[in-house]
Amino acid sequence: MAAPTNFRPPLALPGFEHVRRAWHDAHEAYAARLLPGEYYVTKCDEAVYTTLGSCISACIRDRVSGIGGMNHFMLPASASADRDSWRATSLSAATRYGNFAMEHLINDILKNGGLKQNLEVKLFGGGRIMANMTDVGMRNITFVHDYLQTEGLKVVSEDIGDIYPRLVVYYPVSGKVRVKRLRSLHTNTIAAQEVQYLESIKEKPVSGDVELF
Amino acid sequence: MNNTNIAELVKGVGDLVTLPDVFIRINQLVEDPDSTIDDITGAVSRDPSFTVRLLRVANSPFYGFSSTIETVSRAITLIGTSQIRNLALSTSVLRTFSGLPNELVSMDNFWRHSLYCALAARILATQARKSDPEAVFTAGLLHDIGELVIFNRLPEQAKEALLLVLDSGDELPVYQAERQTMGFDHAQVGGELARQWHLPPLLQDCIACHHDIQQAQYCPRETAIVHIANILALMAEVDTFDPADVPPVDPLAWEITGLEAEDVVESTIREAQEEFVETEKLFLGN
Numbered sequence: 001m002a003a004p005t006n007f008r009p010p011l012a013l014p015g016f017e018h019v020r021r022a023w024h025d026a027h028e029a030y031a032a033r034l035l036p037g038e039y040y041v042t043k044c045d046e047a048v049y050t051t052l053g054s055c056i057s058a059c060i061r062d063r064v065s066g067i068g069g070m071n072h073f074m075l076p077a078s079a080s081a082d083r084d085s086w087r088a089t090s091l092s093a094a095t096r097y098g099n100f101a102m103e104h105l106i107n108d109i110l111k112n113g114g115l116k117q118n119l120e121v122k123l124f125g126g127g128r129i130m131a132n133m134t135d136v137g138m139r140n141i142t143f144v145h146d147y148l149q150t151e152g153l154k155v156v157s158e159d160i161g162d163i164y165p166r167l168v169v170y171y172p173v174s175g176k177v178r179v180k181r182l183r184s185l186h187t188n189t190i191a192a193q194e195v196q197y198l199e200s201i202k203e204k205p206v207s208g209d210v211e212l213f
Numbered sequence: 214m215n216n217t218n219i220a221e222l223v224k225g226v227g228d229l230v231t232l233p234d235v236f237i238r239i240n241q242l243v244e245d246p247d248s249t250i251d252d253i254t255g256a257v258s259r260d261p262s263f264t265v266r267l268l269r270v271a272n273s274p275f276y277g278f279s280s281t282i283e284t285v286s287r288a289i290t291l292i293g294t295s296q297i298r299n300l301a302l303s304t305s306v307l308r309t310f311s312g313l314p315n316e317l318v319s320m321d322n323f324w325r326h327s328l329y330c331a332l333a334a335r336i337l338a339t340q341a342r343k344s345d346p347e348a349v350f351t352a353g354l355l356h357d358i359g360e361l362v363i364f365n366r367l368p369e370q371a372k373e374a375l376l377l378v379l380d381s382g383d384e385l386p387v388y389q390a391e392r393q394t395m396g397f398d399h400a401q402v403g404g405e406l407a408r409q410w411h412l413p414p415l416l417q418d419c420i421a422c423h424h425d426i427q428q429a430q431y432c433p434r435e436t437a438i439v440h441i442a443n444i445l446a447l448m449a450e451v452d453t454f455d456p457a458d459v460p461p462v463d464p465l466a467w468e469i470t471g472l473e474a475e476d477v478v479e480s481t482i483r484e485a486q487e488e489f490v491e492t493e494k495l496f497l498g499n
Contacts, residue, residue: 184318186375
């Protein structure tokens with residue numbers, strides 16, 4: 001896929017230079033490819049995309065200025081594998097990662113000129129892609145719904161749960177989003193990326209210094 | 214990797230996967246002009262497990278015969294000798310290919326797509342009239358067997374190919390990603406396996422050319438049907454009617470089959486989804 005020769009990728013905002021971007025004929029735009037644990041914020045006319053299994057992507061933008069972005073996260077499995085006890089025992093430990101992902105995205109939008117009262121949120125993912133495993137997707141959905149309610153942020157649309165892996169392509173400037181269900185041939189590859197991400201956050205505990213806004 | 218190497222890759226599979234004896238015996242009898250229905254009945258009856266599966270399929274809604282079929286010879290008369298050969302293969306795919314386990318796709322997910330393709334191909338063949346619905350059913354069930362070979366024998370390159378597809382935002386088709394990481398694709402590998410196994414030419418063509426229908430040597434019409442069925446199977450699996458969600462159908466396939474997208478796409482997907490529920494156990498059960 002060759003970019004038009006007179007085009008260059010739009011300048012990345014400080015802190016996002018490392019995110020992989022390429023020209024996509026299908027989107028007729030430069031697009032940033034997010035992996036689990038990453039997030040990306042832009043003021044420019046470009047796309048952000050990711051593939052989701054049980055992870056969540058929040059797509060958030062200032063609907064007036066068009067500054068916005070996407071994250072891609074999940075909560076780590078709680079120390080006790082018991083499905084019902086996670087809320088009681090390890091809620092704070094597990095949700096720290098979710099808070100971290102949400103706050104980083106929102107703070108960077110505000111830092112670059114977005115206003116909290118203009119923010120609109122779209123939510124994707126949380127699929128139960130492995131039929132015989134506990135529903136970790138639902139846990140991620142519950143977390144993000146609780147989080148947004150606490151922050152008083154409104155979800156304008158969502159495509160969550162269900163059994164399919166998803167491709168999500170988001171255009172922060174316009175707020176447009178394209179969600180495509182992916183065939184199950186990709187399920188194991190996506191699940192493996194999510195497991196790899198969980199392993200990496202286990203090794204790197206979040207320090208509790210996320211700024212509040 | 215060139216053609217010689219594809220052949221070598223597939224040769225290594227011979228120790229892991231073998232065609233069911235009953236298929237090989239029936240295959241020889243069907244090809245032999247001097248054989249009789251009695252010979253074929255005898256070959257079927259020597260395999261008690263296939264006999265059970267044959268009678269189960271013959272009495273299922275898959276055929277929808279009005280009366281109960283109690284004997285092998287009655288089943289063969291009603292279903293036809295060459296279809297029995299296909300059924301011997303279709304009703305044993307799980308066991309036949311269980312020697313090719315892999316980490317990249319679960320067997321459930323792999324065969325679900327194959328069965329959707331088989332059902333869609335059978336429905337399309339009935340509509341197009343000129344092709345044998347049971348033969349393209351088997352072709353649909355087997356069309357991606359090259360994937361199982363690649364996933365088992367070349368897991369690293371296969372994984373790299375799947376990552377390329379995801380990184381492209383699902384724009385790059387899997388078979389093209391495979392060509393990038395391996396120099397060949399699953400259709401070529403499956404085609405070579407079908408050739409080394411001396412599967413009927415229809416199956417060889419449909420397996421080898423379902424992504425490149427112009428290359429079909431013997432059965433372009435059936436290959437075109439499996440090509441369309443493969444795309445409709447992808448739609449059935451993710452439950453969509455939007456052609457933008459899947460790779461495009463080669464316009465040549467519509468031309469060859471005489472089918473019109475607007476007439477068949479939605480109805481075929483719906484019908485395949487309905488039939489899936491009742492055929493899953495017949496073909497993918499143990």
